[in-house]
Amino acid sequence: MLLESFQFATIQLRKACESVYGEDLITLAVFGSVGRGTPSFESDIDVLVVARNLPPGRVRRIDQFSAVEERMSPVFSSLKEKGIHTTLSPVIKTPEEVLVGSLLFLDMINDAVLLYDKDDFFYGYLKDFSARLKKLGARKIFIRGRWHWLLKPDYRQGEVFDI
Secondary structure, eight states: OHHHHHHHHHHHHHHHHHHHHGGGEEEEEEEHHHHHTOOOTTOOEEEEEEESSOOSSHHHHHHHHHHHHHHHHHHHHHHHHTTOOOOEEEEEEOHHHHHHOOTTHHHHHHHOEEEEEGGGHHHHHHHHHHHHHHHHTOEEEEETTEEEEEOOTTOOTTOOOOO
């Protein structure tokens, strides 16, 4: 029931984002526990929105995203009736900002679920990013109960490298 409820929510999330962002929507992805398929009754939905013509600044982008949250309100109300208390945790970027890169994208390589991806924009980005990490010898390692990225195992102090 839990996974199906989150799957329903992500379908509705896609519809809401398509409605709010229209033709400007480039990519919509969920990541984190929902992307991995391991949500709990208290999990938030981590969501990446990539769109053109975004307002400048985080506050204005969140204000625009509030229209998505408003459309999702009935969905969240129905989930609460099932004991699922979730919210949206958006990351909102332009395509140009994605291409600059972010450490946030490291974990999306393995656990992002692309709900919408015009012309395979983010899929292509993640594929390229993954190839660059592989070239560095990067890998995820499990230390003290948590996963961490070892980006360049042969790193030498003072060395500069790009990912």
